[in-house]
Amino acid sequence: MKQESLDFKVKNHVPIACDTTVQKNGEILKVENLNLWFGDHHVLKNINLSIKKNAITAVIGPSGCGKSTLLRSLNLMNGLYDNCKITGKVLFKGNNIFDAFGDVYNIRKCIGMVFQKPNPFPKTIYDNIAYGPNIHRMHDKSESMDSMVERILKSVALWEEVKDRLKNSAMTLSGGQQQRLCIGRALAIQPEVILMDEPCSALDPVATTKIEDLISTLKKDYTVVIVTHNMQQAARVSDYTAFMYLGELIEFGETRQIFEAPKNRMTENYITGRFG
8 A cells, every 4th residue: 555645834733742641562652664755865764663661762873874864753853854755654652743743833842852962042051941931831830930940950960060150151051061951951841752863972971971871860751762873872871772774774672682682684793893
């Protein structure tokens, strides 16, 4: 049966709301037969992937294999490109997010994104955290904005470093601090899934360790999907690992199995450094 391609300009949609319902198998995101083209370039090829709730899933593979494109598909960011065509589904707790295109506001609230390069807003440290709750009108009268900002900054291990300069520009922070602030900014709108596209690639080893420690603590309350070129990082922080090559998902499984006993020879060759 031929699948219908998705034109990202279509406006018919069914709003998807955040709720506590999760599939019985613990699956919060499921990718089904996902294909994506930019013009004539077939970037993602028949991707099928299951993302577990409250787990860390790493996506690895050589440059240009489609890792970041897959990640951006999980919160509709590829729809920003006019020449993007997609078939298949991305199910968020059983609902196809492509059916909800036009409700990007709500989907990206549920499925947040942290980018490779820290991108704090040109505002104060305080306003970076308060921005999301303000525009989403999420202010809870039971908690003051000051208390919320403090709570979020503590959750990303940044409070003690910035509590005396909350009104300073976020641009004065170091790279690692900016990245933790960006993670905090994503957490402030209470997402359920956090997507991270090589969040440590621009950081020094000390800052990288802090981000990795933070990622490991996040799975208690969030589902994390991280794209990384660093296989050691994937082995350290993730519960599940997906290996991609030339737009295809070659192998997916528990991280220990992928690194210690890969089932596919191509996976073994990549992990052992024979290519990539």
